[in-house]
Amino acid sequence: MSGNSNLQALSDAGVAVWLDDLSRQRINSGNLAELIRDYNLVGVTSNPTIFASAMSNAEDYREQINELAARGAGVDEAVRELTTRDIREAADVFRDVHKATGGEDGRISLEVDPRLAHDTEGTVTEALELAKAVDRPNMFVKIPATPEGLPAITRTLAEGVSVNVTLIFSVQRYREVMDAFMTGLERAKENGHDVGQIHSVASFFVSRVDSEIDKRLKAMGAPEHLYGKAAIANARLAYSAYEETFTGSRWQALEQAGANRQRPLWASTGVKEPAYSDTRYVDELVAPHTVNTMPESTLYATADHGNIVGDTVRGTAAASQEVFDSLSAAGVDLDDVYAVLEREGVDKFEKSWEELLQTVSQQLEQAR
Template sequence: MTTNPKLKALSDAGVSIWLDDLSRQRINSGNLAELISEKSLVGCTSNPTIFAKAISNAADYADKVRELAARDASVDEAVRELTTADVRDAADVFRNVHEATDGVDGRVSLEVDPRLAHDTERTVAEALDLWKAVDRPNLMVKIPATTEGLPAITRTLAEGVSVNVTLIFAVSRYREVMEAYLAGLEQAKANGHDLSGIASVASFFVSRVDTEIDKRLESIPGGQDLRGKAAIANARLAYAAYEEVFTGPRWEALAAAGARKQRPLWASTGVKDPSFSDTRYVDELVAPNTVNTMPEATLEAAADHADINGDQVSGTAAESQQVFDQLAEIGVDLDDVYAVLETEGVDKFEKSWEELLDTVRGQLDQAK
């Protein structure tokens, strides 16, 4: 099989290509394995929205649903078994990638119940339960970067569990996430865990930032000049923060013990505005040691016409900061932007989770 040249160029530039989608059909049909061999895919992410869509639209879950109904499983139990089975099997598909990359890639992410986003204790308990239920070394448990999620991230890492930190919008919050990661590694080391077995990514959301800020720019005189500039500048500033944090004595001590850097992951990379190139959040965010998790449409677009020209991020901090200085000057309340995006992000995942519960409830009823 031939590897797509554009995606290979992206991979060769240091970007790990992950798919922001997962379903039983994708696993059973061999599509996931095909994407690994032909599209340089080295990981995938999931979320409640993805599972709600997959389970509501596919017959691939019918046998398992009948089995769950026969033993009178609750809706919550059924959702747990259906989602962990998909992630476990996907992790097995990626096992060779995981081994070939020495544990860097071949990762599959599964999110804690989003209804727990503001409950530290229950998030930790859920994360540890998911880790045990999936029982695969290449799992990453997704925990949102809410204020309550930050200590949960540290405590989960301290137990030797790999974490995908999700719903990051602001660079200031991202710095708190990296601090939570370093503290988690230090505690894990103290607890006797092998740091080389712990991996983490920080999922920095991209397109939603443009969507929210561009909406506000419509009513500001001169705002159109800044349209479509915020998200990429935001991500580039995040990368500068990453480069700053993962240097110096504290990090070097952890690295000497086998620790891995927490890689920035570009999430929400599907372009929402049709006036922009559909690969802009791929082309313009190429940087070493990053991950880009793409919806399938973006992955296919990148395979067809991505314009990969090496590192587009390193050394751009000053230029990127100018964009935010200009946004502040014309009256865009950036703190409010980030607060709105985080609240909306949690709300959207909660609604998708409820949709998932309703879908599975209906299927269990039909199977009885």
């Protein structure tokens, strides 16, 4: 696909390279098309924080803001139209990738309003509305894996809508996500949908796990050899759960009906600790049928000096469990870690959404 040997090695190993960023400037400048051509890029994810940052640059959105202001659009309506346009145009840039990969890649994700993270009915309603508004076959609706989000995932899939499940931190919650996915496909089949046209990824967050656990280890004066081990071990245990789930009899029945596996997606793969290699969450998480959605800096770092040596995940479950046994023995409350990370993840996106609403509101007022 590209002239970059590191990114080609990732693709050859079964890792889909996605970008964790989107803006109208990136689309209009041709940068997104360039990344597809030269950096093996086959997908993009967005979130409220990304949109809040993108729309702080009013120039890229000025023409549409002026149109929205002229017709008296409210801020919620304006945000919906601004974000869905970006997703629609990005989806069109990836049209050929989507076709070439049989619908598996060339995907663009748009998240439901994060204020609905604990509202099942509201999430389902918004997910279906977003899918209709974007109206592109290569769109994913992003739904958080909160307890209230799990049934919403099932119900959205049951309507034939492809879903990116986000904010997964624990292997136990990941198992619940895979169960919700299969239930959704079973219901979609019952509803007469072609399950072969439904795709999904499960976004398992990585670096935030190290950040939270390292902070706790330092506070308790734990040995340094425990630092920086949790996130990769956690993701590798998640992949083991994926292999176990997608070889079982329940999945085999769906597969015979033409269903596609829900791929694990490694999210939050930008390195936050300067002492760690800036490509560690790429190099150490290479496995077939996965996605790695990277910040731009991580994408370029991987292209420049990533150490891609093939599969680094399969066969590591026992060693990864030993890491968690050691963390528990050191006094780390893992259940509390996951609860804190989920709560902070939702709160962060809610705050970004409020910032986005405030930015667009100010731009509408200025245009008027």
